[in-house]
Amino acid sequence: xxxxxxxxxxxxxxxxxxxxxxxxxxxxxxxxxxxxxxxxxxxxxxxxxxxxxxxxxxxxxxxxxxxxxxxxxxxxxxxxxxxxxxxxxxxxxxxxxxxxxxxxxxxxxxxxxxxxxxxxxxxxxxxxxxxxxxxxxxxxxxxxxxxxxxxxxxxxxxxxxxxxxxxxxxxxxxxxxxxxxxxxxxxxxxxxxxxxxxxxxxxxxxxxxxxxxxxxxxxxxxxxxxxxxxxxxxxxxxxxxxxxxxxxxxxxxxxxxxxxxxxxxxxxxxxxxxxxxxxxxxxxxxxxxxxxxxxxxxxxxxxxxxxxxxxxxxxxxxxxxxxxxxxxxxxxxxxxxxxxxxxxxxxxxxxxxxxxxxxxxxxxxxxxxxxxxxxxxxxxxxxxxxxxxxxxxxxxxxxxxxxxxxxxxxxxxxxxxxxxxxxxxxxxxxxxxxxxxxxxxxxxxxxxxxxxxxxxxxxxxxxxxxxxxxxxxxxxxxxxxxxxxxxxxxxxxxxxxxxxxxxxxxxxxxxxxxxxxxxxxxxxxxxxxxxxxxxxxxxxxxxxxxxxxxxxxxxxxxxxxxxxxx
Amino acid sequence: xxxxxxxxxxxxxxxxxxxxxxxxxxxxxxxxxxxxxxxxxxxxxxxxxxxxxxxxxxxxxxxxxxxxxxxxxxxxxxxxxxxxxxxxxxxxxxxxxxxxxxxxxxxxxxxxxxxxxxxxxxxxxxxxxxxxxxxxxxxxxxxxxxxxxxxxxxxxxxxxxxxxxxxxxxxxxxxxxxxxxxxxxxxxxxxxxxxxxxxxxxxxxxxxxxxxxxxxxxxxxxxxxxxxxxxxxxxxxxxxxxxxxxxxxxxxxxxxxxxxxxxxxxxxxxxxxxxxxxxxxxxxxxxxxxxxxxxx
Numbered sequence: 026x027x028x029x030x031x032x033x034x035x036x037x038x039x040x041x042x043x044x045x046x047x048x049x050x051x052x053x054x055x056x057x058x059x060x061x062x063x064x065x066x067x068x069x070x071x072x073x074x075x076x077x078x079x080x081x082x083x084x085x086x087x088x089x090x091x092x093x094x095x096x097x098x099x100x101x102x103x104x105x106x107x108x109x110x111x112x113x114x115x116x117x118x119x120x121x122x123x124x125x126x127x128x129x130x131x132x133x134x135x136x137x138x139x140x141x142x143x144x145x146x147x148x149x150x151x152x153x154x155x156x157x158x159x160x161x162x163x164x165x166x167x168x169x170x171x172x173x174x175x176x177x178x179x180x181x182x183x184x185x186x187x188x189x190x191x192x193x194x195x196x197x198x199x200x201x202x203x204x205x206x207x208x209x210x211x212x213x214x215x216x217x218x219x220x221x222x223x224x225x226x227x228x229x230x231x232x233x234x235x236x237x238x239x240x241x242x243x244x245x246x247x248x249x250x251x252x253x254x255x256x257x258x259x260x261x262x263x264x265x266x267x268x269x270x271x272x273x274x275x276x277x278x279x280x281x282x283x284x285x286x287x288x289x290x291x292x293x294x295x296x297x298x299x300x301x302x303x304x305x306x307x308x309x310x311x312x313x314x315x316x317x318x319x320x321x322x323x324x325x326x327x328x329x330x331x332x333x334x335x336x337x338x339x340x341x342x343x344x345x346x347x348x349x350x351x352x353x354x355x356x357x358x359x360x361x362x363x364x365x366x367x368x369x370x371x372x373x374x375x376x377x378x379x380x381x382x383x384x385x386x387x388x389x390x391x392x393x394x395x396x397x398x399x400x401x402x403x404x405x406x407x408x409x410x411x412x413x414x415x416x417x418x419x420x421x422x423x424x425x426x427x428x429x430x431x432x433x434x435x436x437x438x439x440x441x442x443x444x445x446x447x448x449x450x451x452x453x454x455x456x457x458x459x460x461x462x463x464x465x466x467x468x469x470x471x472x473x474x475x476x477x478x479x480x481x482x483x484x485x486x487x488x489x490x491x492x493x494x495x496x497x498x499x500x501x502x503x504x505x506x507x508x509x510x511x512x513x514x515x516x517x518x519x520x521x522x523x524x525x526x527x528x529x530x531x532x533x534x535x536x537x538x539x540x541x542x543x544x545x546x547x548x549x550x551x552x553x554x555x556x557x558x559x560x561x562x563x564x565x566x567x568x569x570x571x572x573x574x575x576x577x578x579x580x581x582x583x584x585x586x587x588x589x590x591x
Numbered sequence: 592x593x594x595x596x597x598x599x600x601x602x603x604x605x606x607x608x609x610x611x612x613x614x615x616x617x618x619x620x621x622x623x624x625x626x627x628x629x630x631x632x633x634x635x636x637x638x639x640x641x642x643x644x645x646x647x648x649x650x651x652x653x654x655x656x657x658x659x660x661x662x663x664x665x666x667x668x669x670x671x672x673x674x675x676x677x678x679x680x681x682x683x684x685x686x687x688x689x690x691x692x693x694x695x696x697x698x699x700x701x702x703x704x705x706x707x708x709x710x711x712x713x714x715x716x717x718x719x720x721x722x723x724x725x726x727x728x729x730x731x732x733x734x735x736x737x738x739x740x741x742x743x744x745x746x747x748x749x750x751x752x753x754x755x756x757x758x759x760x761x762x763x764x765x766x767x768x769x770x771x772x773x774x775x776x777x778x779x780x781x782x783x784x785x786x787x788x789x790x791x792x793x794x795x796x797x798x799x800x801x802x803x804x805x806x807x808x809x810x811x812x813x814x815x816x817x818x819x820x821x822x823x824x825x826x827x828x829x830x831x832x833x834x835x836x837x838x839x840x841x842x843x844x845x846x847x848x849x850x851x852x853x854x855x856x857x858x859x860x861x862x863x864x865x866x867x868x869x870x871x872x873x874x875x876x877x878x879x880x881x882x883x884x885x886x887x
Contacts, residue, residue, distance in 0.1 A: 328721075328722060329683075329720055329721050330683055330686075330720055331685075331720045332683065332685055332686055332689070332720070334685070334689055334692075334699060334702055334703045334706065335689065335699075336692075336693060336698070336699045336702075337693045338693070339693060339694055339696075341693075342689075342690050342693035342694060343694075345690075346679065346682070346690050349681065349682065349686070350679060350681050350682075353681040353722075354681065419677075420675065420677035421677045421678055421679050423638075423643050423673060423677065424677075424678070424679075426641070426642050426643040427641050427642055427643060427666060427669070427671050428666065428691075428694045428695075429662075429663045429664075429666040429667040429694060429695060430663070430694055431662075431663060587642075587645050588645055590602070590603070590644055590645075591643065
């Protein structure tokens with residue numbers, strides 16, 4: 026048997042990988058083309074907005090504050106941290122968790138060939154991500170500083186060089202991540218608790234730091250680009266080892282660095298990358314095959330749980346099954362249950378920061394509108410999970426068709442579960458904000474009427490969003506599952522319902538914030554006068570939307586459901 | 592028990608009629624075989640009658656209930672075993688069976704008695720409290736069968752039930768099909784195994800390219816039984832005298848290819864050598880390979 030590496034096999038495997046990601050060249054209907062074009066357009070618009078943001082940032086750093094080198098250092102640190110996180114996820118997903126590992130091992134290819142083919146794919150992926158992340162910063166820097174053509178070539182070189190380190194680090198980190206993943210398999214509750222703790226801790230840390238910075242700026246009466254802050258930026262940038270070497274390499278002699286400094290920076294980067302690369306190579310070669318085999322072997326590892334033969338009502342048994350299928354999946358637990366539990370904590374911290382800032386700059390009357398917006402945004406994130414409620418049935422979808430239970434009851438069970446979880450989240454959020462902002466010590470920023478109305482409007486909105494999310498999934502479910510029946514990735518329904526939820530939250534929030542201040546009169550007749558009127562209008566609108574959503578979901582539901590062909 | 596009248600099914604975005612004007616009726620107490628080549632329309636017919644797929648024309652009645660007008664009552668009388676054994680893999684076997692029993696409103700006493708019986712019958716007691724995702728192909732098939740039978744359906748529908756099953760399990764399913772029918776219930780199953788259908792079914796229907804071509808008795812009709820293979824080959828358009836004779840010969844004779852005769856002592860020596868070579872190959876595969884080559 027030939028144990029050497031065949032480049033023909035690697036080429037074939039790489040082609041297979043690309044085909045499986047981007048599909049074969051088959052004729053697609055016009056609708057799909059239009060959908061793709063809209064997606065691309067939307068992505069370009071979002072990207073354009075981000076580039077515009079970078080431009081303004083560059084303007085503040087470079088033109089107004091003369092922080093040229095510091096801008097390069099901070100943007101390099103920022104992009105490389107993100108690139109490392111993305112690369113780690115990419116490597117874990119493609120090299121270790123890819124469902125085709127078992128399939129590929131059956132072919133006459135060895136582990137090294139699979140590793141190389143997948144690594145090439147990951148590297149290309151990371152190169153594209155890095156280019157999309159770094160080049161806008163570097164190009165904007167060149168435009169703002171009116172750099173010569175040489176700078177742009179150099180920025181491409183630095184960008185390519187900067188792909189390697191995050192990629193190698195990702196390969197190093199992926200092994201322990203996978204070992205941990207394999208170790209905690211089937212520890213559902215433990216994982217859920219850890220996930221909730223991590224989400225809450227990360228969020229609290231982030232919000233506390235943000236609030237600390239804003240408080241500091243407020244107390245010291247300094248702006249982000251005051252003289253003392255500029256000095257701080259310079260000090261911090263000077264200490265940003267080792268990533269500042271990339272900035273030094275790019276800035277080069279035109280920005281005051283000697284050739285020796287530039288050369289040394291390159292040498293340091295080369296040595297650092299080589300060292301991490303060798304370590305990643307040795308670790309990966311040693312553990313890759315073992316880890317994927319372990320993944321395949323433990324994929325079928327399951328728990329043993331003796332349960333009594335209990336009788337439940339039809340509604341109860343469907344609810345029980347739905348809940349357990351979510352609880353026993355890491356992905357679903359994280360997407361749904363962990364977020365649902367963490368949402369009130371997030372609402373509190375977000376509201377605390379936004380209310381403090383808004384109250385100081387605009388006035389206390391902004392707080393109810395802000396609270397409404399924040400609560401709906403976070404609960405909308407949870408509710409978007411309902412948009413995969415039918416798709417998640419996966420290969421077992423046929424089961425929903427053969428059981429002697431009407432589709433209306435089956436969908437109602439799903440709606441009930443999501444509504445209960447979302448309601449619990451809304452109630453908890455309201456209690457927390459009431460306790461935090463409704464007391465005398467807090468300045469009575471929220472009255473009991475505010476809390477009651479915020480709850481009523483949020484609840485109706487959340488129910489509407491849940492109905493619409495399920496309606497969308499009944500309309501076009503995507504049964505794209507792997508392994509033991511989990512969805513491959515989020516589908517378009519999820520993205521749309523998330524966007525709709527955030528849009529509604531912002532609209533409601535803005536209306537409540539603005540109309541709370543500005544009374545509206547038409548021909549001397551007062552239409553809106555104060556928050557009470559705003560609440561009334563929003564409640565009515567929410568009620569109408571809820572009615573429409575319920576109608577959309579339930580009218581002809583049996584007929585529409587029956588049309589779904591697995 | 593089951594009455595299909597003028598069933599027609601066209602898949603969306605497809606010009607081809609998957610099932611065209613099919614009509615037949617199943618009587619209580621019979622085992623009915625449904626034959627056809629791959630893609631002939633067997634699974635489509637089964638998916639229509641179980642309520643999985645909507646259909647364009649015709650009617651399907653299960654125990655007198657129209658599957659479109661009274662789907663709940665119709666489904667209440669039916670148990671279905673799919674060909675792909677897809678189930679909720681994150682549940683344990685017992686949780687899954689209890690879930691199905693709840694949906695069919697089976698009392699606690701009945702489900703416990705039946706489950707105990709089936710666990711012994713299908714030798715699945717050791718795995719029933721494990722998650723289904725750890726089950727083998729055959730075990731998944733067995734848990735699907737148990738779930739389909741937990742409410743003692745009047746009509747038991749199986750889509751290619753013996754595929755991938757070990758001989759013991761196949762024998763157990765056949766035995767239970769007979770037992771189920773003896774109680775006055777009906778079994779309807781699709782299969783590619785002509786020999787099994789010939790020996791087990793009372794009647795058989797043959798479908799080809801969406802059309803029901805033939806439906807005839809096997810029980811008590813020796814001529815039909817003897818001619819089943821020939822009729823199937825002719826109906827499905829694959830009849831060629833030479834191929835058919837080959838098929839019949841394969842059914843009756845041994846057809847393993849000849850190899851050079853090896854004495855027992857040589858075989859023992861060979862297997863011993865091979866075992867050693869395999870053990871060595873764990874450390875030095877190339878070396879072991881060359882040794883084997885040299886020996887040969």
